[in-house]
Amino acid sequence: MIDPQSPTNAIRSLLFRKAETINERLLTRLHDAASHLSRNENRAVIGALAGMEVDIESMRSFMVLIRDHFQTENSKEEL
Secondary structure, three states, rough: OOOOOOOOHHHHHHHHHHHHHHHHHHHHHHHHHHHHHHOOOOHHHHHOOOOHHHHHHHHHHHHHHHHOOOOOHHEEEEE
């Protein structure tokens, strides 16, 4: 029987999954912005980029949480 995942590992995995979701959304926005740029569609570029700052800050917050509170023995990074 497999041991259940520790709470720390479970939370860490959840934070990484959330960051991956945000990353996919950011990549889609950048791709859309690049497409609009190539067609000189300035308002569409602005729309494609709207909200990216919030997504970037959310992803950064997840990574800081992992670094500061949810490190595991196998994931310790050297400073």
